[in-house]
Amino acid sequence: MVIIMSAINIKTLARENVLKFLKSFDTVLTDCDGVLWMHMTPLPNSSDVMNLFRKFGKRVFYVTNNSTKTRDDLVEKCKALKFQANKEDILCTANLSACYLQSLGFCKKTYIIGSEAIARELEQVGISYYGIGPDTINQNNPYSVFKKDPEVAAVIVGFDEHFSYPKMVKAATYLNDANVHFIGTNTDERFPVSSDVVIPGTGSLVRCIESCSERKAVIMGKPDKYMAKMLMERSNIDPQRTLMIGDRCNTDILFGTRCGFITLLVLTGVTALSDVERWKQSEQQEERDLVPNYYIDALGDLLPYLKELESEIS
Ligand SMILES: [Mg+2]
Numbered sequence: 001m002v003i004i005m006s007a008i009n010i011k012t013l014a015r016e017n018v019l020k021f022l023k024s025f026d027t028v029l030t031d032c033d034g035v036l037w038m039h040m041t042p043l044p045n046s047s048d049v050m051n052l053f054r055k056f057g058k059r060v061f062y063v064t065n066n067s068t069k070t071r072d073d074l075v076e077k078c079k080a081l082k083f084q085a086n087k088e089d090i091l092c093t094a095n096l097s098a099c100y101l102q103s104l105g106f107c108k109k110t111y112i113i114g115s116e117a118i119a120r121e122l123e124q125v126g127i128s129y130y131g132i133g134p135d136t137i138n139q140n141n142p143y144s145v146f147k148k149d150p151e152v153a154a155v156i157v158g159f160d161e162h163f164s165y166p167k168m169v170k171a172a173t174y175l176n177d178a179n180v181h182f183i184g185t186n187t188d189e190r191f192p193v194s195s196d197v198v199i200p201g202t203g204s205l206v207r208c209i210e211s212c213s214e215r216k217a218v219i220m221g222k223p224d225k226y227m228a229k230m231l232m233e234r235s236n237i238d239p240q241r242t243l244m245i246g247d248r249c250n251t252d253i254l255f256g257t258r259c260g261f262i263t264l265l266v267l268t269g270v271t272a273l274s275d276v277e278r279w280k281q282s283e284q285q286e287e288r289d290l291v292p293n294y295y296i297d298a299l300g301d302l303l304p305y306l307k308e309l310e311s312e313i314s
Contacts, residue, residue, distance in 0.1 A: 006288075007265075007276050010296040018305045019312070021294070025243040025262055028053050029091075029231075031222075032064045032074075034192055034247030034269020035299055037081055043268055045300025047082040052306040054084055056313070059235060063244075065186035065221035065251060067093045067158030067202060068115040088234070091227055093185035094121045096220040097156050099230060100183060101127055109151040111174050113167050113205065114158030114185065131170070134162045143169040157209050157217065158185035159202045168212050175213035182213065186221030188251060192270045222246075222255035245299065247271060249279070249290040257289045265292035266299050 010018060028050075030036060036046045054060050062074060062085060069077070071090040078085035094114075098121040101110065112118050112131040122129050130149070137143060143166040155171050174180050184206035191199040206217050220226050231237060239260040246252020247269025256263035267273060276295065279287040296302065 006280055006291045006293065008294050010264075010294050011301065015305070015308070019309055022302075022305060022309055025058065025241050027059045027061070027235075027237045027242040029061045029063045029242065029244045029256075029261070030299075031246040031248070031252045031269075032062055033066065035245055035266050036062075036083060038268075040077075040081075042081040042083075043298060043300060045303045046298075049299050049302050049306060051082075051084050052303075052310065056306075056309070059237070060085075061089050061091055061231065061235075063091045063222065063227065063231075065093055065188055065202075067097075067185035067221075068117050069094065070117045070120050071095045073117065091231060093220040094118045094158065096227060096230060097158070097183050097185055098122050098125045098127065100218070100220060100226065101125070101154055101181065104181070106154060106181070108153035109149060110154040110156055111149075111152045111170060112156050112158070113160045113163060113171055113209065114156055115160065118156055118158050118185070131167070135164050135166045135170075137164070137166055146170060146173065148173060153179065154181040154183065155209070156183045156185070157202070157206045160205060163205050163208075168208065171209045172212040175209070175215050182209075182215050182217045184210075184217030184219045186251070187219055187224075188221075188248075192248075222251040223258060224255075225258060227255070228259045249275065249292065253292045254289055256292075263292040263294070265295040266297070267295065268298045 037043055071087045071092055074090045074092055075085050075087055094117040097118055102125045110127055110129040112129050119129055119132050146169055152174050155174050175182050185202055187203035188201040189203045190201045193199050210217055242261040243264055244256030244261040245264045247266050249271045253263045253265055276291055279290045282288055
């Protein structure tokens with residue numbers, strides 16, 4: 001058992017303490033974008049690190065809030081970028097939304113604000129849906145004449161580049177019935193992009209629908225605990241021997257803290273070290289919960305230590 005202190009820079013540890021750290025967990029949960037890859041570009045050595053974790057017998061899960069990909073899509077992406085992965089190793093919010101409704105014994109229809117991936121995951125569990133694609137205002141489609149589909153008993157909000165006022169009208173109207181389930185895939189406010197343009201994320205859309213429906217969504221993704229519940233149901237993990245790796249503290253690290261996992265921040269994505277330094281000094285527990293146990297500049301920087309461990313074992 002490693003003594004856990006806040007935000008230890010792995011590179012400042014003595015070699016034997018890094019090896020001790022690497023032996024302190026049996027399960028690895030990793031976020032994807034900003035940790036393993038940026039869009040379609042893998043980050044240097046990150047696949048070697050993940051594949052060595054597997055080689056050492058650690059259980060690896062890819063845990064992403066991205067609602068625009070199915071589990072099959074993510075397995076394909078992992079394979080294309082040289083990460084070993086099976087469908088059972090993927091936790092993604094499009095799939096979790098379908099699992100959530102399935103766990104309720106849901107057999108009615110779902111109104112989706114979101115992408116094809118959510119539709120395909122619902123199809124796989126036999127749940128009908130509508131709402132994918134553009135829904136714009138025009139003279140033939142004034143939102144005021146919208147008629148409810150009486151079969152709809154759930155609304156899912158995920159990332160939707162066609163988000164519009166008519167979609168808000170529909171979602172809010174369905175949700176006006178308290179028996180209609182309200183699911184939000186995740187709460188990430190913005191997408192990490194390198195340009196000057198701000199790209200609003202799913203969290204912005206979920207908040208919008210929460211506002212006009214005057215209700216709170218059940219959230220599938222990190223940092224909410226539903227994802228952890230599903231993980232516990234699917235595998236027998238020991239939280240104290242589980243490592244959560246992420247690039248974003250208000251989702252990945254907070255999720256790990258709430259679940260009692262060991263947390264590792266990589267600085268290749270959203271959160272900067274200056275944010276961590278500020279939260280460390282904070283009087284507020286909510287901000288201190290964002291502080292990781294460990295950090296490292298990039299996931300690939302673990303490779304030399306893992307290779308050393310490999311030679312030690314063989
Ligand atoms: Mg990320």
